[in-house]
Amino acid sequence: MIKSQRINVFQYVPFLRGVLRSRLFQPVLTISTLFFFTLAIVTGLFGTPVGNRNFGIVFVWIVWWGLLIILLVPFLGRLWCAACPIPVPGEWLQRRGIINRRKGRLSTLRWKFPKRLRNMWLQNFGFLGVAIFSAIILTRPEVSAWLLLGFSLIGIILSILYENRVFCRYVCPVGGFIGLYSLMSPVEVRVQDPQVCATHTPKDCIIGNEYAYGCPWMVFPGTLERNTYCGMCMECIKACPKNNVVINLRPVGSDLMVAKERRLDEAYKAFIMLACALLYSVVLLGPWGWLKQWANMDTLPHWLAYAGVFLLANLLLLPGLFTLTALLSQRLGRIQLPLRQLVTDYAYTLVPLGLTAWIAFSFSLVFTNGSYALGVLSDPFGWGWNLFGTTESTWMPFGSALIPFLQTGILTTGMLFAVNTAYKIAGQHTPNPRQALRGMLPVTGFIMSITFAFLWLYLG
Amino acid sequence: MKRELVTIFIVVFILVGLPVGVFLYQRQQSNPDSAERAIHIQAAVPESGGFQPAAIQVNAGETVTLRFSSVDVTHGIAIGPSLGIDLGHVDPGHVKEVTVTFDKAGTYTFYCNTWCSPDHWRMRGIVEVTDPNNPDAIPTAYRDPIIERLVAEGVNIDANVNMGMADHPQGDTLTFEQPPSIEKGQILAATLSIPVELEDAEWRLSHTPMEGLELLTDQNPSTPMNDLIHVIAYLWVLDTPSEDIQWAENYYNKNCAACHGQTGDGNGPAADQTAESPVAFGDAAYMFGMRSDVLYAKIRRGGMGTDMPNFGTLLTPEETLKLVGYLWQLAWQSRAG
Numbered sequence: 001m002i003k004s005q006r007i008n009v010f011q012y013v014p015f016l017r018g019v020l021r022s023r024l025f026q027p028v029l030t031i032s033t034l035f036f037f038t039l040a041i042v043t044g045l046f047g048t049p050v051g052n053r054n055f056g057i058v059f060v061w062i063v064w065w066g067l068l069i070i071l072l073v074p075f076l077g078r079l080w081c082a083a084c085p086i087p088v089p090g091e092w093l094q095r096r097g098i099i100n101r102r103k104g105r106l107s108t109l110r111w112k113f114p115k116r117l118r119n120m121w122l123q124n125f126g127f128l129g130v131a132i133f134s135a136i137i138l139t140r141p142e143v144s145a146w147l148l149l150g151f152s153l154i155g156i157i158l159s160i161l162y163e164n165r166v167f168c169r170y171v172c173p174v175g176g177f178i179g180l181y182s183l184m185s186p187v188e189v190r191v192q193d194p195q196v197c198a199t200h201t202p203k204d205c206i207i208g209n210e211y212a213y214g215c216p217w218m219v220f221p222g223t224l225e226r227n228t229y230c231g232m233c234m235e236c237i238k239a240c241p242k243n244n245v246v247i248n249l250r251p252v253g254s255d256l257m258v259a260k261e262r263r264l265d266e267a268y269k270a271f272i273m274l275a276c277a278l279l280y281s282v283v284l285l286g287p288w289g290w291l292k293q294w295a296n297m298d299t300l301p302h303w304l305a306y307a308g309v310f311l312l313a314n315l316l317l318l319p320g321l322f323t324l325t326a327l328l329s330q331r332l333g334r335i336q337l338p339l340r341q342l343v344t345d346y347a348y349t350l351v352p353l354g355l356t357a358w359i360a361f362s363f364s365l366v367f368t369n370g371s372y373a374l375g376v377l378s379d380p381f382g383w384g385w386n387l388f389g390t391t392e393s394t395w396m397p398f399g400s401a402l403i404p405f406l407q408t409g410i411l412t413t414g415m416l417f418a419v420n421t422a423y424k425i426a427g428q429h430t431p432n433p434r435q436a437l438r439g440m441l442p443v444t445g446f447i448m449s450i451t452f453a454f455l456w457l458y459l460g
Numbered sequence: 461m462k463r464e465l466v467t468i469f470i471v472v473f474i475l476v477g478l479p480v481g482v483f484l485y486q487r488q489q490s491n492p493d494s495a496e497r498a499i500h501i502q503a504a505v506p507e508s509g510g511f512q513p514a515a516i517q518v519n520a521g522e523t524v525t526l527r528f529s530s531v532d533v534t535h536g537i538a539i540g541p542s543l544g545i546d547l548g549h550v551d552p553g554h555v556k557e558v559t560v561t562f563d564k565a566g567t568y569t570f571y572c573n574t575w576c577s578p579d580h581w582r583m584r585g586i587v588e589v590t591d592p593n594n595p596d597a598i599p600t601a602y603r604d605p606i607i608e609r610l611v612a613e614g615v616n617i618d619a620n621v622n623m624g625m626a627d628h629p630q631g632d633t634l635t636f637e638q639p640p641s642i643e644k645g646q647i648l649a650a651t652l653s654i655p656v657e658l659e660d661a662e663w664r665l666s667h668t669p670m671e672g673l674e675l676l677t678d679q680n681p682s683t684p685m686n687d688l689i690h691v692i693a694y695l696w697v698l699d700t701p702s703e704d705i706q707w708a709e710n711y712y713n714k715n716c717a718a719c720h721g722q723t724g725d726g727n728g729p730a731a732d733q734t735a736e737s738p739v740a741f742g743d744a745a746y747m748f749g750m751r752s753d754v755l756y757a758k759i760r761r762g763g764m765g766t767d768m769p770n771f772g773t774l775l776t777p778e779e780t781l782k783l784v785g786y787l788w789q790l791a792w793q794s795r796a797g
Contacts, residue, residue, distance in 0.1 A: 027467060035474050042479045049531045053553025098467045383486055383500070384527055384555030 006248040008192065016247065020234040021211075023099050029083035031098075036064075037085040037148065039380060044145025048382025052372045052395070054141040055380030060148070061138045063373050066366035068178070069358050077185030078178055081231040086151045087167050090159025091216065101211060111161045113170065120265035123176030124272055128314055130173050131276050132307040135283065135295035165216040168231060180269045181355045182227040183255035183348070188248045189221070189230050189237070196244045197222025205236040205245065212238035221245050226255040228266070256348050256421050259428055264340065267347030268319065274350050274450065275318040277357040279310055281457045285364050322347065325446040333439020335429045342429070346443050349422040353447055356414025357454055360407040364458070367403055371396045407458045415451040419444050496559070498525040501570070501585065503535045503550060505577035511570065511585035519592045520565045526587075527557040528570075536574030536714060539587070540774040546714075549574060562589040565597070569773045575718040578733050581769040604777065607757050609666070617757045618764040636744045638686070640792045645694025648687055653679045658695050665756075669696055669748045692748075693792040700785045708786035711779075715771070724790030734767040747791035755784045 010017045019025060036059060044056030051057040072080045092098050094106040130137065130147070137144050155167040168175045191197050197205075197220075205221050208214035215221065217231045221240075224230060236245045282288070283295050297303040326343040329335065335342060374393040379385040386392075399406075419440070426439035489498075502512045508531075518524055528537045530550045537556065539545040547556045562568065572583035591597065610617060655675040657663040664672065669692045676688050713722055719738040721728040726740030740746060759780050762770030771780065 024463075031467070031470060031474070034471065035478065038474050038478050042482060046482075048529060048553050050529075050553035092471075097464055098471060100461070100464050381482070381486070382529060382553045382555070383489070384529070384557065385486075385489065 005254070006188075006190070006250050009247040009249060017237070017243075020247070021238045023101065023211075023238070026082055026233055027099050030085055030088045033083050034085040034088065041145045041149055043380050044141040044148070046381065047141055049141060050382055051139040051141060052369070053376060053379070053382040055376045056141045056145055057139065058369075058372045058376045060144060062366060062369050066362055066370070069355075069362045070366065073178055073181045074184060074355060074359065076187050077182030077227045077232065078175075078230060079187075079232045080178060081168060081175060082233045084168075086148070086172070087155040087159070087165055089152060090156040090167065091165065093156065094159050094163070095213065101208070101213060103210075106163050106213075108159065108163050109161050110163060113162050113166050117170055119170070119263065120176050120179075120269050122171050123173055124265065124268050126171060126173035127176060127269075127272060127276075128311060131314075132310050134280070135292060136297060138284075139296070164214075164218050165231065169217055169229060176269055177273050179228040180266055180273065180351060181358075182230075183351055184253045184355055185227055186249055186252050188227055188250055188254075189232055189234070189245065190224060190248050191221050191240075191244045192246050193244060194222055196242050200242060200244075202241075204239040204241055208235075209239055209241070212236070214239070225258045226261055228255070228261075253352060253417060253421065256351060257424060257428075259345065259425075262341075262344050262348060264344050267344040270347045270350040270354055271319045271322065272314050274354040274357060275314045277354060277361055278450070278453060278457075279313060281357075281361050281454065285361070286457060319343075322350075322446060325442045328442035329426065329439045332441060333426055333430055333435045335426065335435070335439050337429050345425050345428070346422065349418045349425065349443055349447060352417035352421060353414045353450060356410045356417075357450075359410050359414075360454060360458060363403050363406050363410070367399045368397045369395075370398055404459050408455060411451050411454050411458075415447055418447045422447065496523050496525060498527055498557075500527045500529070503528055503530045503537065503572065503583075504532050506579035506582040507577055508532060510583050514585040515588060516585070517588050517590065518562050520562060520589050521592075523559060523561040525557050525559045526570070527555055529553070529555045533576050534574060535572045535576050535583070537570060538573045538714075538774075539568060539570045541568070541776045541779065543568065546573070562587065565589050565591040565594075567773070571774055573714040575730055578730070580718070580730070581767065584773075586773075604760070604772075606665070606753050606777070607760065610753055610757055615754065617754065617761060636689070640693035640744050641690045642694050642697055642792050644687075645690035645692065648683075649691045649694055652676070652683060652688075652691060654691075654695070655679050658692075659698075661699060664696060664698075665752045668751050669693075672696070673748070689744075689748075693744075693788075696788045697785065697792065700789075704782040705786055705789060707779075708782040709789075711783060712786055712790075715774075716783075719767075723793075724787070736763070736766040738768075741787045741790040742793065744791050747788070752781075752784050752788075755787055756780050759783060 040056040040060050042056075043054050047054045047056065068080055094108055096102055096107055133143075137147055151172070154171065158167040158171065159165075197203075202209075203220070203222075204212070204214075206214045212235045215236055216233055217229055219229050221230075221236045237247075283291050291306070294302040294306040323339070323343050326346050327339060329346065330337070330339060330342055337345070371393065372395060374390040376382075378388045378391040378393075384391075422440040422443040423436060426436040426443075427433065430436050430439065497518075499513075499516050501516070504510060504512070516526075526539070528535075528547060528550050530552045532552060534549050534551050537547040537550050539558070539560070543560065545558055545560065547558055550556045566589050568587040568589065570585045570587065572580060574580075576583065607617070655678075657667075657675060658672050672692050672695065673685070673688055676691060677683075677685060680688065712720075718728045718730040719734055720726055720741060721731070721738075724740060724742030726738045726743070728738065731738050756777075758768065760770060760772035760775070760777075762768050762772075771783075775783065
């Protein structure tokens, strides 16, 4: 049934397989983004400290962010991870090359990454660590540049210590939520026939061969059922001697129903992302200037209070309220499942809601501030250059009248999708549709409350 | 292998060539002519450090391009004295520049002339212009005959002086129900006997209108004193060219109005942030007891402990006198309050 809902893209666009099998595919992406990444670092460190006149701020936190959350993640899942320039210096060091497949194992110290950390918790705390400084990072080019450089440095160090993309898989704060939200993506890298993989003992996709490296994300494509940890680097497509790995189009959000791989660390990622979207909307888009100042560390006590409330809301308040909701659902639906597991399962209803909330937030951010990009294209450092004659272009919010409609539309879509997901998840734990319906009611209430909170914030 | 090498070259080019290229391009942009130097000066409110760099060195006769950018709020950039450079507003992240040749050795000041923060008046930087033949000698002080004369006279410039009104026997009988009118004064002056001192600009510089009124009353005893006030108003702005007034009004509005008020009411938007209440030049009664040379000295030296900054490093003596002339205009227009 599920298979029948997939469309193998290679069948309709045969040359795509050739493109993705080329060893040039990923380097072309990463070297292109490395150019902009380097420019963002250099402008951040040496350009004007005025955020909206600095390429490093405008192109990273407005242009890239907008592309990522509005287009890439919803439509192409983790494809950004294949193009991301941050981990590539480390990866190139491991591989002792950029394009070609070098013989032999990766050059690392071959340490074993601790089992306890092989999950999303580091990414959760890393994201929160960055999030509490976000008002500063998003506006101060130098801080932003050091943060990006720091990520790259951590990537290099981890690549020296461990094999493969440990940084991307377990550490990168951005990769965590891209992974979670890529569950929604209508695109996937999957094997056509798992039986082929089961009987193909060499497992080229894991250990690599003369054409490709073994999966850098430490995933076995043969049993891959969700997008979360597939970095879409296409090494498995290159490696598979049976041409069994393909790109599929599929119904949006298909991965949400894969019950066996649901985990608390991912559930917490969903809580954190939703809470952050709500808090960012309050702090960065809301009318409370004093709150923005607190987040901007006008005084240390103010910022500490802000950070404390921020962390509390993310780690206790929202998960706590959601746990109460799940408890209510458990009672109403007479669901025979431990509460912890039920909370974890239901948390996946917050994936569509969180993603659409971030898209709605980003509409405001990108449409309102996108015009800054024209100015910094011509004068990326704020040094008075005028490379393309657009330096003096004025700030002009785009589609101000349209934004509330887009936000309402996307949030409503997310809410309906989330409610539908809640019903399906409840149905996975009870065979009785009426019980499932009763069980989903509290979760529906929670989802609707959060949606209305967003709508109230955006529409006033 | 060739493909790999080309890729490595591209990567190295991005990681090394891009930053190096940027700085070479900036150097070339800053230095279109090898003989001309460009200096980038970043402006921030004084609470965040003011101008960076706050001092620059230039050789006399050297042509330099000064590029100002703001990193926080809108600033106004001017350079003085005597250069007449006013770049207007510099918005955050934008750059404005001026190419200037400093002919003479000395110290010039670049400063903000748009109220930008409570410490706005401290927002200054200096250009030290040295004679390449004698680089150690920068003229830093010069004689100011007006101030020297005040000091010799024993006038305490730093005190809140109002000379003449209180001491004058008729000082408290004066009323200013009608603001002193320059036009009325001009008509009346044609019918009166004007003491020779009052027609002497030098005398008026060092005396108060009250003292002038005393002389005028002595010579015209039958004319009501409130009529003579108009004549004094007229005499105190005598021979002031209109272009000087225009220049001074513009300068006053940019640099003084924030505290003293655009109408001279002493109640500008920043008036409540100064250590002492700013003087109301539009208060005719107050100005009747004030001397031009004292106003001149206060403008040039600043007011000790009052938050009144010195303008002596920004204005030439001649420019300062133009500004004083405008203060009398404010006084007689009596727009105070």
